[in-house]
Amino acid sequence: MSQRQVLQVFEQYQKARTQFVQMVAELATRPQNIETLQKAGVMSLLRTLLLDVVPTIQQTAALALGRLANYNDDLAEAVVKCDILPQLVYSLAEQNRFYKKAAAFVLRAVGKHSPQLAQAIVDCGALDTLVICLEDFDPGVKEAAAWALRYIARHNAELSQAVVDAGAVPLLVFCIQEPEIALKRIAASALSDIAKHSPELAQTVVDAGAVAYLAQMLLNPDAKLKHQILSALSQVSKHSVDLAEMVVEAEIFPVVLTCLKDKDEYVKKNASTLIREIAKHTPELSQLVVNTGGVAAVIDCIGSCKGNTRLPGIMMLGYVAAHSENLAMAVIISKGVPQLSVCLSEEPEDHIKAAAAWALGQIGRHTPEHARAVAVTNTLPVLLSLYMSTESSEDLQVKSKKAIKSILQKCTYLPALEPFLYDAPPNILKHVVGQFSKVLFPWIFRYTSAEGGQLSTTE
Numbered sequence: 120m121s122q123r124q125v126l127q128v129f130e131q132y133q134k135a136r137t138q139f140v141q142m143v144a145e146l147a148t149r150p151q152n153i154e155t156l157q158k159a160g161v162m163s164l165l166r167t168l169l170l171d172v173v174p175t176i177q178q179t180a181a182l183a184l185g186r187l188a189n190y191n192d193d194l195a196e197a198v199v200k201c202d203i204l205p206q207l208v209y210s211l212a213e214q215n216r217f218y219k220k221a222a223a224f225v226l227r228a229v230g231k232h233s234p235q236l237a238q239a240i241v242d243c244g245a246l247d248t249l250v251i252c253l254e255d256f257d258p259g260v261k262e263a264a265a266w267a268l269r270y271i272a273r274h275n276a277e278l279s280q281a282v283v284d285a286g287a288v289p290l291l292v293f294c295i296q297e298p299e300i301a302l303k304r305i306a307a308s309a310l311s312d313i314a315k316h317s318p319e320l321a322q323t324v325v326d327a328g329a330v331a332y333l334a335q336m337l338l339n340p341d342a343k344l345k346h347q348i349l350s351a352l353s354q355v356s357k358h359s360v361d362l363a364e365m366v367v368e369a370e371i372f373p374v375v376l377t378c379l380k381d382k383d384e385y386v387k388k389n390a391s392t393l394i395r396e397i398a399k400h401t402p403e404l405s406q407l408v409v410n411t412g413g414v415a416a417v418i419d420c421i422g423s424c425k426g427n428t429r430l431p432g433i434m435m436l437g438y439v440a441a442h443s444e445n446l447a448m449a450v451i452i453s454k455g456v457p458q459l460s461v462c463l464s465e466e467p468e469d470h471i472k473a474a475a476a477w478a479l480g481q482i483g484r485h486t487p488e489h490a491r492a493v494a495v496t497n498t499l500p501v502l503l504s505l506y507m508s509t510e511s512s513e514d515l516q517v518k519s520k521k522a523i524k525s526i527l528q529k530c531t532y533l534p535a536l537e538p539f540l541y542d543a544p545p546n547i548l549k550h551v552v553g554q555f556s557k558v559l560f561p562w563i564f565r566y567t568s569a570e571g572g573q574l575s576t577t578e
Contacts (some may be wrong), residue, residue, distance in 0.1 A: 125462035131331045133173060140168050140179045147186035156187065157194065169206050174215060181207065181221035189228035195236050198229050204243040208361035211248045216257040223252060227270050234274040241271065241278065246285035253290035258299045265302070269309035273424060276316035283313060283320065288327045295332055304344050307333060311351035325355060325365055334369035338412045342383035348379060349389035356396040363397045363404060372411040379420040386421055395435035402442040409446065414439060415453040422458055430471055433462060437478030444485040451492045456482060460496045463505075469512040476502055476515065480522030483529065490530035498524065499530075 124325040143161060146152040161183075168180035184203065198204065207222045214222070226245055228235040240246075245267075268287050282288075287309075294306035297478035310329050314321040324330070333348045350373065356363040372394070378390035394413050398405045408414060417432045436455050440447035450456070459482075462475040468571040479502070481492035494500075505511050506519035 128412070133176075136171065136176050137173070137179075139182060140165070140176050141206045142507075144179050144183035144186065147183050147190075150190065152395055153187065153190050153194070157197070161187070161243065162194075162197050162203070164204070166201050166203050169203065169210070170298065170434035174218065177210070177214070178218045178221045181218060185221065185228045187226060187228075189231075192232035192236065195229040195232045195297055198225065198238045199236065204229070204240060204245065208243055208245045208248050211245070216255065216260050217535035219252060219255065219260045220263040223249065223260070223267045227267040230267060231270040234278060237271045237274050237278050240267075241281050246271070246281060246287075250285045250290060251286050253287065253294060257573055258297060258302050261294055261297070262299070262305055262327045265291060265305040265309050269305060269312050272309060273315075276320065279316050279320055280311050283323050288323055288329070290311065290331060292327045295329070295336070300341050303336070304341075304347050307336075307347040307351050309346065309359060311347065311354045311549070314351060315354040315357075318362065321355045321358050321362055324351075325362065330355060330366055330369045334366075334371050334374075337371065337374045337376065337378065342386050344383065345378060345381070346383065346385040346389045349375070349386065349393050353389060353393040353396050360400045360404070363400050366393075367397060367404070369408065372407070372413070376411070376413060376416040379416050380423075384424060384428045387424055388431060390426075391420060391431040391435060395431045395438060398435055399438040402446060405442050405446050406437045408435075408439065409449045414449055414455065416456050417448075418453050418455050426466070426468065427471070429462060430474055433459065433471070433474045433478050437474070437481045440478065440481040443488065447482045447485050447489055450482055451489065456492055456496050456498070460498045460501070463498065463501055469515045472505060473512070473515040473518045476505065476518040476522045480518070480525045482527035483522070485529065487529050487531045493526055494530050497517050499526065502526075 126516070143156065146156060146211045151371075164182045165187075168176055169184075171180065173179050184198060188198045203547050204226075207225055211219055211222045226240050226249070230240045249264045249267050252260050255261055255264070268282050268291075272282040272287075277556050291306045291309050295303050295305065295310070297306075304546055310324050310333075314324045330352065333351055336343065336348050339345060339348075352366050356366045362432075375390055375393060378386050381387055381390070383545065394408060394417060398408045398413070417435055421429050421432045421436075436450050436459065440450045440455075456479065459479050460474045463472055463479065466475070479493055479498055502519045506516050506523060508516075511519070
């Protein structure tokens with residue numbers, strides 16, 4: 120055979136490998152093909168092709184592996200068991216940007232399924248290499264690495280700490296300052312998943328200077344970026360008063376209130392969540408929210424949306440009202456009670472009704488004036504029906520009962536109490552009778568004294 124004929128054999132072999140790996144990558148995009156590919160032993164074949172001398176074959180093999188691992192945890196475990204991860208990590212540091220993106224995608228696809236699979240990625244030494252990729256010149260490589268780190272960090276505090284210890288946080292803060300929107304989004308999301316687990320991890324994010332940069336981007340027009348930023352700030356704020364104050368000091372008010380009017384439902388929900396996480400800590404932080412117009416803005420937001428988007432706003436009103444009489448009155452003045460009553464009556468989900476019941480109870484429990492503000496909206500009969508309904512969840516029944524009792528114990532507005540004389544069960548009725556006695560008995564005593572009569576204990 121001539122030299123040309125010999126080389127042609129190798130060319131055909133290369134062409135066949137290329138065609139095979141491209142076809143597998145294509146087949147892996149369709150769920151109906153996954154089981155057949157797995158039974159055909161695709162994992163071991165792709166592992167061999169990761170070591171191919173042709174870069175495009177390596178990259179496409181990695182892409183196919185990522186798509187397979189992304190499908191379910193069984194396939195992700197197969198990637199681990201086939202000892203593919205060490206080869207990916209080694210190549211991640213040595214190969215070109217196309218391979219780096221594909222390899223990072225495999226790590227992301229494996230790590231997303233469970234803490235155990237994410238730990239397998241950590242154990243094979245991937246974190247240091249992924250962190251190096253955050254410094255890569257190519258934005259796509261940075262984005263792919265940030266995705267992988269995010270999926271590792273989100274599972275628990277231990278994995279998140281491993282990401283922090285690898286030095287990822289300062290580089291993620293640099294990434295949110297890059298011009299590419301997609302990179303900003305995933306970097307903000309990764310910081311959010313790191314901060315959510317503990318005050319110490321959230322403090323790490325704060326110490327890296329992330330809060331100031333995140334706050335500056337709240338006016339960015341990209342909705343997906345905004346809801347990731349709001350999520351990150353919420354995760355920092357939720358842990359302690361000090362962390363919440365650091366977020367407030369980044370001058371998020373009144374800018375965050377504009378997010379409550381955004382067209383995107385996720386932006387609205389995450390903005391309400393951020394305000395809730397700040398307001399819940401202390402009366403002073405709640406008063407700051409009131410002073411900036413936050414309560415009125417959240418009430419408007421609740422009125423403009425439905426379902427779970429309403430939930431953090433409902434809870435935020437309850438937290439504010441729980442702190443003091445004055446703050447509860449601020450919710451009343453801003454017309455929060457009618458809006459909560461609407462949620463209690465209209466929302467189909469029990470957990471949203473339960474939150475509204477809890478919030479109304481926090482508003483009405485302070486003084487007779489507060490209780491009357493709740494009672495005049497005809498909320499008490501609705502709460503009673505939810506408490507007595509066998510279709511209500513246990514949580515909704517408990518919260519409705521507590522709200523009724525806390526409101527009744529302060530309510531002296533008798534027209535609102537009269538329906539309870541006929542419909543309420545004994546454990547509720549005793550509180551109703553107690554309120555009637557508080558209002559009527561002093562009046563009877565004064566009347567009989569003025570007439571010169573005597574009031575016996577039986578009367």
